[in-house]
Each structure stands twice: as C-alpha cells, then as structure tokens.
Amino acid sequence: MTQTFPEKKFLEKIRIFSNAQLKYIAFLSMLLDHVNKALIYPYLSGSGSLQILSNLFDILGRIAFPLFIFLLVEGYFKTHSRKKYLMNLLVFGVISEVPFDLFTTRQLYDPNWNNIMFTLAAVLAMIWGIDTLKRRMENLPKALWYLASFLIVGIMCLLAMILGLDYEHHAILIGYFMYIFHERYVLSIPFSYVSMYKEPWALLGFGLTLTYNGERGCQNKIFNYCFYPVHLLILGLIRMYLGV
Numbered sequence: 001m002t003q004t005f006p007e008k009k010f011l012e013k014i015r016i017f018s019n020a021q022l023k024y025i026a027f028l029s030m031l032l033d034h035v036n037k038a039l040i041y042p043y044l045s046g047s048g049s050l051q052i053l054s055n056l057f058d059i060l061g062r063i064a065f066p067l068f069i070f071l072l073v074e075g076y077f078k079t080h081s082r083k084k085y086l087m088n089l090l091v092f093g094v095i096s097e098v099p100f101d102l103f104t105t106r107q108l109y110d111p112n113w114n115n116i117m118f119t120l121a122a123v124l125a126m127i128w129g130i131d132t133l134k135r136r137m138e139n140l141p142k143a144l145w146y147l148a149s150f151l152i153v154g155i156m157c158l159l160a161m162i163l164g165l166d167y168e169h170h171a172i173l174i175g176y177f178m179y180i181f182h183e184r185y186v187l188s189i190p191f192s193y194v195s196m197y198k199e200p201w202a203l204l205g206f207g208l209t210l211t212y213n214g215e216r217g218c219q220n221k222i223f224n225y226c227f228y229p230v231h232l233l234i235l236g237l238i239r240m241y242l243g244v
Contacts, residue, residue: 011186014210018217019071022208026067027227029205033061038103038235042244059201066192066205069171070185072120073178074212076127086124088225093117096229102236112164117228119165123175126156130179149176170196178209185209 017025036057044051079085093115100115101107130149137145153176157169165171173195181188189206196202 011210015213017211018213018215020217020219022067022212023071026064029060029064031231032057034235036061038239062199062201063205065167066202067208069174070178070209072123073175073182076124082128086121089117089121089124092225093121099229099232099236103232106240114164116166119167119171122156122160122165123171126152126172127175127179
C-alpha cells in the first residue's frame with residue numbers, strides 16, 4: 001500500500017529530532033525511571049505528593065526503551081562497522097554489569113538479571129543474522145525467509161529469557177518488528193506495542209520514533225556509552241549508603 005499524501009505530509013511535519021536528540025531524550029527518560037526505582041520507590045507510602053511524582057516518573061520512564069531499540073535498528077543500517085558496534089555493546093555490557101547489579105539488588109553480581117547492553121547486543125546479532133539470511137535467500141520464495149526469521153526470533157526470545165536479559169523477549173520482538181518495517185516505522189508501532197502491552201505508556205516512546213528526521217546530530221560517543229554504567233554506579237552506591 002502506498003503512502004497517502006496527507007499521511008506523508010503529516011509525518012514530514014513532525015520529523016524534528018535527530019538521532020542524537022532522540023538518544024538524549026531516551027537518556028533523560030531512563031535516568032528518571034532509575035531515580036524513581038532506586039530512590040523514590042523505597043519511600044512511597046501509597047499517597048501524597050511523592051506518589052504523584054513517582055507516577056509521573058513512571059510514565060516518562062517508559063519512553064526510553066522503545067527509543068533505544070529504534071536507535072539500535074537505525075544504527076545497524078547506518079554504522080560503518082557492525083562488528084565493532086556489536087563488540088562495543090558487549091564490552092560495555094561487561095563494564096555495566098556490576099553497576100547494574102548494585103542498582104537493582106545492591107549486590108556486586110547477580111547472574112539472574114543482566115543489563116540492557118547485553119539485550120541490545122542480542123537484538124543486534126539477531127537482526128544481523130536475519131538480514132544476512134535475507135540476502136542469501138533472495139532467489140528463494142520470500143515466505144521461506146520469513147519462516148526462517150520466525151525460527152530465529154523464537155530461539156532468541158528463549159535465550160533472552162534463559163539468560164535473564166533486561167526486557168527479555170519483549171526486546172527481541174520489538175527489534176524484529178522495527179527491522180521488518182524499517183522503511184515504514186509507523187507500521188511497526190502496533191506490533192511493537194502489543195509486544196509490551198503491560199507497559200501502556202511505552203506508546204509515548206514508540207510515537208517519538210516518528211519524529212526522527214534521519215540526521216545523525218551532534219554525538220559524543222564516549223558520553224553515549226559511559227552514561228549507562230556511570231549513572232547506575234552512582235545510584236547503586238547511593239542505595240547502598242542509604243540502605244534502601
């Protein structure tokens with residue numbers, strides 16, 4: 001189905017954010033969510049202004065994850081080196097694990113729950129494998145490639161749950177739908193939303209993917225990779241100090 005002119009005109013009007021701007025929106029959303037969980041949740045009594053603030057942070061905190069998956073898929077298609085991209089995610093996954101465990105459980109290491117960097121690496125590896133298979137099967141009926149991709153997605157969902165990756169199979173499914181509808185992200189939104197329907201406010205993040213203007217923007221690679229482990233470490237140490 002071709003894109004109607006009114007739809008195209010509307011989407012062009014709202015495409016106002018670069019890759020960098022969406023990334024920093026996601027960072028801010030993630031920070032609010034983590035501050036809420038680490039420093040506000042322990043003090044909630046069920047009502048009052050602190051509860052209202054926590055509810056607001058819960059809503060805003062749901063923006064981050066859809067944006068991170070979206071930016072990962074965009075990165076897959078635009079990076080100069082997919083191998084280096086994957087290695088960076090894995091390396092910073094290792095670096096982030098102790099800060100993540102301090103933040104989530106106040107333990108130095110918890111093998112049952114692993115940080116989002118590993119999740120993103122799993123999604124990247126999955127779409128890379130599926131995309132490679134697509135090229136190798138281009139002379140075969142496309143239905144065969146879809147069947148093969150479904151099998152890969154199923155295996156990756158199972159592995160994500162076994163390995164205790166953050167967001168587990170939800171991330172795998174959303175990454176797949178965003179890859180499939182890469183050139184028409186608007187079509188990925190209902191499928192992605194159903195994949196994490198228990199988080200209704202995630203729709204805000206999915207909606208923001210439509211504001212991407214295709215530009216890279218001003219990036220700071222060191223900040224982008226370090227923000228995740230550093231802020232988790234700070235929040236984890238604060239939790240330990242306060243005993244919450």
